[in-house]
Each structure stands twice: as structure tokens, then as C-alpha cells.
Amino acid sequence: MAPVPDAANAWVALALLGAFHGINPGMGWLFAVALGMQENRAAAVWRALLPLGVGHACAIALAITLAFAAGAVIPASTLKWPIAAFLVFLGIRRLLRHRHPRWGGMRIGPAGLTVWSFLVATAHGAGLMVLPIWLHMPAQADVHGSHMYVEADVSSGLSVTLVHGASYLLVTTVIAWIVFAKVGVGLLRRSWINLDVIWAGALIVTGGVTLLLR
Amino acid sequence: MTTFMPDTTFYPSPAMATKAPPEALAYVAILNPDGRDAFATVDVSTSSKTYGQTVSQFELPNSGDELHHFGWNACSSCLCPWAPHPHMERRYLIVPGLRSSRIHIFDVKEDPRKPRLVKVIEPAEVAARTGYSRPHTTHCGPDGVYMNALGAPDGNGPGGIFVLDPETFEIQGAWEKERGPQHLAYDFWWHLGFDTMITSEWGTPNMVENGVNPELLLAGKYGHALHVWDLQRRRHQQVLDLGAEYQMVLELRPAHDPKKAYGFVGVVTSLKDLSSSVWVWHRAETGANGGWAVTKVIDIPAEPANPEDLPPLLQGFKAVPPLVSDINLSLDDKKLYVSCWGTGEMRQYDVSDPFKPKLTGSVHVGGIVRRASHPSQPRTALNGGPQMVEISRDGRRVYFTNSLYASWDAQFYPDGIKGWMAKLDVDADGRCQLDQTFFLDFGDLRPHQVHLEGGDASSDSYCFS
Numbered sequence: 001m002a003p004v005p006d007a008a009n010a011w012v013a014l015a016l017l018g019a020f021h022g023i024n025p026g027m028g029w030l031f032a033v034a035l036g037m038q039e040n041r042a043a044a045v046w047r048a049l050l051p052l053g054v055g056h057a058c059a060i061a062l063a064i065t066l067a068f069a070a071g072a073v074i075p076a077s078t079l080k081w082p083i084a085a086f087l088v089f090l091g092i093r094r095l096l097r098h099r100h101p102r103w104g105g106m107r108i109g110p111a112g113l114t115v116w117s118f119l120v121a122t123a124h125g126a127g128l129m130v131l132p133i134w135l136h137m138p139a140q141a142d143v144h145g146s147h148m149y150v151e152a153d154v155s156s157g158l159s160v161t162l163v164h165g166a167s168y169l170l171v172t173t174v175i176a177w178i179v180f181a182k183v184g185v186g187l188l189r190r191s192w193i194n195l196d197v198i199w200a201g202a203l204i205v206t207g208g209v210t211l212l213l214r
Numbered sequence: 215m216t217t218f219m220p221d222t223t224f225y226p227s228p229a230m231a232t233k234a235p236p237e238a239l240a241y242v243a244i245l246n247p248d249g250r251d252a253f254a255t256v257d258v259s260t261s262s263k264t265y266g267q268t269v270s271q272f273e274l275p276n277s278g279d280e281l282h283h284f285g286w287n288a289c290s291s292c293l294c295p296w297a298p299h300p301h302m303e304r305r306y307l308i309v310p311g312l313r314s315s316r317i318h319i320f321d322v323k324e325d326p327r328k329p330r331l332v333k334v335i336e337p338a339e340v341a342a343r344t345g346y347s348r349p350h351t352t353h354c355g356p357d358g359v360y361m362n363a364l365g366a367p368d369g370n371g372p373g374g375i376f377v378l379d380p381e382t383f384e385i386q387g388a389w390e391k392e393r394g395p396q397h398l399a400y401d402f403w404w405h406l407g408f409d410t411m412i413t414s415e416w417g418t419p420n421m422v423e424n425g426v427n428p429e430l431l432l433a434g435k436y437g438h439a440l441h442v443w444d445l446q447r448r449r450h451q452q453v454l455d456l457g458a459e460y461q462m463v464l465e466l467r468p469a470h471d472p473k474k475a476y477g478f479v480g481v482v483t484s485l486k487d488l489s490s491s492v493w494v495w496h497r498a499e500t501g502a503n504g505g506w507a508v509t510k511v512i513d514i515p516a517e518p519a520n521p522e523d524l525p526p527l528l529q530g531f532k533a534v535p536p537l538v539s540d541i542n543l544s545l546d547d548k549k550l551y552v553s554c555w556g557t558g559e560m561r562q563y564d565v566s567d568p569f570k571p572k573l574t575g576s577v578h579v580g581g582i583v584r585r586a587s588h589p590s591q592p593r594t595a596l597n598g599g600p601q602m603v604e605i606s607r608d609g610r611r612v613y614f615t616n617s618l619y620a621s622w623d624a625q626f627y628p629d630g631i632k633g634w635m636a637k638l639d640v641d642a643d644g645r646c647q648l649d650q651t652f653f654l655d656f657g658d659l660r661p662h663q664v665h666l667e668g669g670d671a672s673s674d675s676y677c678f679s
Contacts, residue, residue: 030298031295031296033295034294034295034678037678038472038679096216097381103446104295104297104446105409105446106406106408106472107409116296185227186226186230188220188226188293188300189224189225192220194216194218194219194301196216196301197218
């Protein structure tokens with residue numbers, strides 16, 4: 001049995017990852033700002049935030065559920081291989097192409113916004129990025145696959161989703177508000193660094209780390 | 215390939231784009247009625263030694279393309295929040311051949327003064343992938359390059375929209391999921407803030423390629439309606455019929471501010487009196503789900519003329535029609551330029567209130583009867599008239615050319631159009647006058663659409679106001 005990462009570190013990592021997802025203009029805050037500008041009122045910004053958060057959290061939950069289902073039949077030591085390969089694949093694809101879901105629009109309602117947030121998070125591999133952390137949290141690392149601890153697995157998956165989702169939503173809210181109320185979208189021209197490149201790097205590195213951790 | 219910072223020519227809002235630096239180059243699609251078309255680059259930097267001159271001219275590989283309304287692979291719509299990809303480059307020009315259905319892709323990155331042809335999409339591929347033929351207009355959208363086409367490969371309708379991948383230029387297929395009653399096509403553009411596309415009507419290839427057909431015209435068979443579409447669901451929503459009297463509803467210029475739900479469209483001629491008109495489409499204030507309506511806001515009358523001065527097509531009318539063929543709206547949504555190709559006049563309207571335009575300027579160049587000269591060559595009578603018009607992002611410079619469409623050129627200017635390009639300077643108060651030092655004589659070649667380096671008033675669309 002390899003030594004497990006410190007649990008507190010894992011939670012911090014999850015929150016930071018949520019913040020990283022939140023910072024990306026393509027993951028939601030810019031959409032909230034645009035909706036506020038289109039309607040010319042702050043309420044439209046606020047209205048957009050919860051659907052964005054729920055959509056993002058659903059993407060994380062889906063990735064964890066899939067991994068959980070796979071983990072029931074495949075041991076964690078084997079599961080990490082396809083996860084790592086997929087992370088690296090997504091990272092390289094992101095470096096080469098400017099792909100994004102062809103779905104959205106400015107007359108979108110709360111349900112549409114939730115679906116949109118879910119789609120972009122999933123397409124960006126946001127949920128997949130969380131998996132390595134979840135896989136190596138104490139509950140999983142110690143007893144993965146043991147039916148006695150299925151309940152523990154479910155609750156840790158839920159906690160992971162909530163912590164990550166809350167962190168994403170907090171960062172999304174703060175940035176959306178600052179840009180809408182104070183800074184304005186002119187900042188996009190000066191400051192929109194290509195987070196996708198960093199993201200792609202993050203995906204590839206996460207893929208690598210997934211293999212190194214046993 | 216991806217960049218680390220957004221392309222500096224992308225602007226979140228039209229107001230920010232008006233602060234862009236002045237353009238140094240203009241790209242011009244040029245028709246050669248007797249052979250191979252050309253794609254020219256014109257120096258428009260006032261401080262340059264070659265100001266007002268063609269600095270490169272690329273001859274296309276085939277003859278008979280009839281280049282029309284080209285566009286960029288990427289523009290400010292890349293910043294739209296629901297599909298952002300700001301780290302693309304505004305680098306390629308997609309140039310459709312209206313007659314041949316061939317699409318040319320030019321790369322301007324290596325040497326902006328000398329675009330390089332990097333890809334040719336053959337007509338058979340356009341037809342196989344889309345079912346369409348005679349591509350006409352190009353706009354870069356938030357999720358791809360949109361083009362439209364006048365009709366089907368057999369020359370009949372329907373015309374419609376298709377989409378190209380903005381990186382590979384693979385044709386992704388016809389756009390419409392539900393066409394409704396739409397059959398004719400000419401132009402298209404959109405209100406990104408309202409997820410709405412507007413399309414206009416000219417005629418099928420069979421109705422226009424051999425010249426204007428007087429029988430069809432007098433019977434009111436050319437296009438006289440606008441179509442409103444759900445841009446996201448790709449479904450037809452509404453027909454805005456101007457009435458069969460109003461023949462040929464062409465250039466669409468929606469307000470650039472995504473919060474404004476109105477736009478301008480030019481109508482070539484009225485069957486009643488040969489006048490031209492400009493209409494405003496707008497979201498109707500009544501109605502449960504916010505339908506759209508259309509209202510005429512500008513009438514430009516025909517001018518009485520001696521039949522001897524008129525081409526055979528017009529002699530019976532004893533008048534020269536204005537033939538408004540193109541209009542363009544400044545990025546601040548305040549100035550509308552209206553090309554009167556028949557009477558040889560470029561008009562400027564203040565459209566700060568879109569429903570009450572005020573005529574604020576007028577210059578004469580060419581014209582079927584007038585043949586007005588340009589101040590740079592006061593003794594040379596010019597033919598053709600102001601036609602395709604393009605406005606710089608700051609609204610201070612307006613470029614225009616004089617050729618419409620080869621078979622129609624021949625009917626209205628049977629002596630054979632000599633191609634030229636001219637420019638208006640607009641001062642800080644909005645007053646316009648011809649730049650006396652800017653006049654390009656293209657001889658037997660005929661310039662059509664102009665686009666400006668880095669973007670202009672018809673190249674970009676915006677998701678932030």
C-alpha cells in the first residue's frame with residue numbers, strides 16, 4: 001500500500017482546481033457578464049450564477065459517477081490508465097484546435113444555462129481533472145472496491161463535487177461582479193491570456209501524475 | 215494554431231472597435247468580365263508613398279468566378295461568451311465566386327500587402343456538401359464561418375446558408391433545419407444579442423444570371439421580403455413582406471450594438487415609380503413573443519431623364535432609377551451610407567433615430583445619365599456609380615467602388631463599365647466630402663467589394679454593447 005496523500009491537501013487541491021475552472025472566461029463568468037450587459041441590469045448577472053454552478057457541479061458529479069461505476073468492476077490501479085490516457089488526449093486536442101460546443105446563444109434561460117455550463121465543463125475535461133484527486137483520497141485509496149464502503153464512496157464523491165463546485169461558483173461570482181460593475185469587458189483585450197493552453201498543460205500533467213501515483 | 219493573447223483586432227463591443235487605429239490596407243475583390251478575376255490590395259495609409267495605389271494584384275487561377283462578398287475566418291464574434299475562442303487569428307479571407315461557385319481562401323498573415331491563395335474549394339464540393347450553389351455573402355460567426363448562396367446547382371431555388379469550419383474550411387453543410395416558406399436568397403446577417411438571423415431576397419440564379427428579366431420584374435417576381443430566423447435553433451420564424459411593389463430587397467445592415475433590435479435594408483426599385491427605398495426592421499412592441507416588423511424610412515425618387523440618354527431597358531420610363539444596391543452602417547449606428555448606383559450618388563444619412571433618418575450629405579460620381587467626374591480628374595466622365603460601400607471602424611473614411619454584377623452592368627451601363635474606387639473623408643462633425651487624392655482607375659477591371667485590414671463596419675459582429 002502506497003502512502004496516501006494527506007486528506008487536507010486533497011481538499012485544498014480540489015478547491016484550487018474549482019477556482020482555476022472559475023477563472024476561465026470560457027467557463028461561465030463572461031457569459032453572466034454578457035447577459036447582464038444585454039439586459040442592462042445586474043439582476044441578469046446574479047440570475048446566471050446558480051445555473052452555471054449547478055451545471056459545472058453536474059459535470060464533476062457525472063465524471064465521478066462514471067469512475068465510480070467503472071471502479072466497481074476495474075481496480076483503481078487499472079482505472080488510472082484510461083483516465084490518464086484520456087486526460088492527455090484532451091490536453092493535446094485542446095492545444096491543436098479551438099473546439100467548443102456549438103450550443104448556446106444570448107436568449108438563454110436558466111435551464112439552458114445549466115446545460116451549457118455542464119457541456120463546456122465536460123468538453124473541457126473539468127470533471128476528468130478532478131478524478132485523480134478523488135481516486136487518491138483516503139476512502140478510495142484504502143478500501144476501493146470494497147462493498148462495505150460504498151456509502152463512504154458516495155459521500156466522498158458528493159463532498160468532492162460540492163467543494164469543487166462551491167469554489168468554482170465563488171470565483172465565478174466574484175469575477176463576474178467585478179467585471180460587470182467595475183472593470184468592464186475592455187479587459188478581455190488586455191488580459192484574456194490563453195487559459196486553454198495552461199488548461200491543456202494541466203490536463204496532460206494531471207494525466208502524468210495519475211500514472212505516477214499508485 | 216492557437217495564440218497566447220487575443221487577436222488585437224478583436225473588440226468586445228462596437229464602441230471599443232471605433233477606437234481602433236486607422237487601417238493601412240484595403241482588400242478589393244475585382245471582376246474581370248473577360249477573363250480571370252483578381253484580388254487586389256490597396257494602400258490606404260495616408261502617410262504612405264503609395265497611398266491610393268494598388269500594391270498587389272493576384273490573378274485567380276480560373277476565369278468566370280465573379281467574386282462577391284468575402285469575409286474573415288475570425289473576427290470580434292470570437293469573443294462571444296457562449297462559444298469563446300479569442301486566441302484565433304484574423305488571418306484568412308474567404309472569397310466566394312458568385313458565378314462559378316468556387317470559393318478561394320487567402321492568407322494575409324505572412325505579407326498583408328500580398329495575400330497568398332492557400333485553398334480553393336471547387337463548385338462540385340460546395341454542391342455535394344450543401345446542395346447550394348452561387349455563394350454570395352460571408353460572415354464570421356461565433357461558431358463558424360457562415361456563407362449563403364443564391365440557389366441550387368440547377369439554377370433554381372431554394373437559396374440558403376451553409377457553414378464552414380473556421381480553421382480547416384471544411385464545409386459543414388446546409389444550415390437550415392426548418393426553412394419554412396423561404397425560397398429566394400441574397401444577403402444574411404444577425405442580431406447576436408437576440409439569437410436572430412435576418413435574410414433577404416434577390417432571385418434564383420436562373421432569374422438573375424442573364425440580366426434583370428423585365429417580365430419577371432414587372433410581374434413582381436423578384437424578392438420582396440425579409441425572413442427572420444432563430445439563429446440557435448436554425449428555424450424560420452417570420453416573413454416580413456414589403457409588398458410585391460418593392461422589388462429586390464438586398465443589403466442587410468443590423469445595428470452593431472447587440473442590445474439594439476433593428477437594422478436597415480435597401481430596396482432596389484419600386485414598380486410604381488422606380489424609386490428606391492430603405493426600410494427598418496425592428497422588434498415589434500406589441501405581440502406576445504416579440505415578433506418583428508418592417509417600416510419604410512427613406513424614399514429616393516427616380517430622376518426624370520431624356521430617353522436618348524438611357525439604356526434600352528429604361529428608355530420607356532423616361533427616368534433614371536436610383537438603384538440603391540448597397541448600404542452600410544457606421545459602427546456607432548449613427549451614419550448610414552446609401553449607394554445610388556443608377557443616379558451616381560452616394561448619400562449619407564444621420565440615423566441616430568432609425569425611424570427618422572436625416573439626409574446629411576451627398577456626393578456625385580458616375581451615374582447612368584449624370585456621368586459625374588471625380589475631382590482628381592475633373593474632365594473625365596465616369597460611368598458606373600457608387601456601389602459597394604465600406605466604412606472604417608472609426609467612421610472617418612468611406613470607400614466605394616462602381617461595379618454591380620457583370621450581366622446587370624451591361625444592361626444599365628451598356629457602354630461598358632470602367633472600374634474605379636473612390637473614398638469619402640468624414641470630419642469630426644460627420645460632414646463628408648470626396649478625398650481628392652484618392653481615386654483608383656481599374657480600366658476594364660471592375661472592383662466590387664472592399665474590406666479593410668483588421669476589420670470594418672461590415673466584417674465583425676459583437677456580443678457586448
